[in-house]
Amino acid sequence: RKEVEQDPGPFNVPEGATVAFNCTYSNSASQSFFWYRQDCRKEPKLLMSVYSSGNEDGRFTAQLNRASQYISLLIRDSKLSDSATYLCVVIAMDMGRRALTFGSGTRLQVQP
Amino acid sequence: DGGITQSPKYLFRKEGQNVTLSCEQNLNHDAMYWYRQDPGQGLRLIYYSQIVNDFQKGDIAEGYSVSREKKESFPLTVTSAQKNPTAFYLCASSVSGQVNYGYTFGSGTRLTVV
Numbered sequence: 001r002k003e004v005e006q007d008p009g010p011f012n013v014p015e016g017a018t019v020a021f022n023c024t025y026s027n028s029a030s031q032s033f034f035w036y037r038q039d040c041r042k043e044p045k046l047l048m049s050v051y052s053s054g055n056e057d058g059r060f061t062a063q064l065n066r067a068s069q070y071i072s073l074l075i076r077d078s079k080l081s082d083s084a085t086y087l088c089v090v091i092a093m094d095m096g097r098r099a100l101t102f103g104s105g106t107r108l109q110v111q112p
Numbered sequence: 113d114g115g116i117t118q119s120p121k122y123l124f125r126k127e128g129q130n131v132t133l134s135c136e137q138n139l140n141h142d143a144m145y146w147y148r149q150d151p152g153q154g155l156r157l158i159y160y161s162q163i164v165n166d167f168q169k170g171d172i173a174e175g176y177s178v179s180r181e182k183k184e185s186f187p188l189t190v191t192s193a194q195k196n197p198t199a200f201y202l203c204a205s206s207v208s209g210q211v212n213y214g215y216t217f218g219s220g221t222r223l224t225v226v
Contacts (some may be wrong), residue, residue: 041200087155100157
């Protein structure tokens with residue numbers, strides 16, 4: 001089993017739709033969680049952190065479920081510009097070192 | 113503006129040749145990392161460094177080497193021992209030892225073996 005798993009997609013949705021991605025992780029000692037966005041042939045860019053209480057940034061909402069060991073990203077009112085690959089990142093501290101594990105990404109294609 | 117600069121953007125390597133990828137940051141970050149990304153796959157850690165003059169192997173270090181002589185710089189050499197080097201290489205930096213900070217990535221180097 002992979003340490004961090006994501007549905008690779010692609011998720012093909014029309015503009016204005018609401019779409020949600022999940023990311024499951026296996027290390028129960030994981031401490032921090034992030035969503036990154038990666039456009040085709042570009043570097044990943046930090047989209048948002050994920051907090052236990054859930055957090056919202058405009059049309060984006062991130063949630064963490066520690067009991068079931070998954071994080072989610074909800075995008076409301078999808079725009080064409082949201083088309084990208086979304087990577088989840090899970091961080092644990094391992095003997096003083098930050099151990100980041102990336103998911104393989106979920107591809108979103110928003111269609112007109 | 114602070115950031116990470118990777119160069120070159122595209123690099124072509126002949127069989128049996130060593131090549132060096134540059135990564136420079138002016139964010140005053142202690143920790144720097146090299147990742148490799150293959151098409152449709154996630155990022156895999158090659159090497160990382162948490163402090164000057166120290167670095168550690170990641171998950172796929174074979175065929176690669178690094179140095180960390182300055183805080184700002186973390187070059188990666190892809191040696192001839194790396195049998196399948198064609199990939200997208202990403203350098204990143206972060207605040208060392210802080211679990212709540214994400215990474216900042218450079219714009220990447222796309223390496224192709226010809």
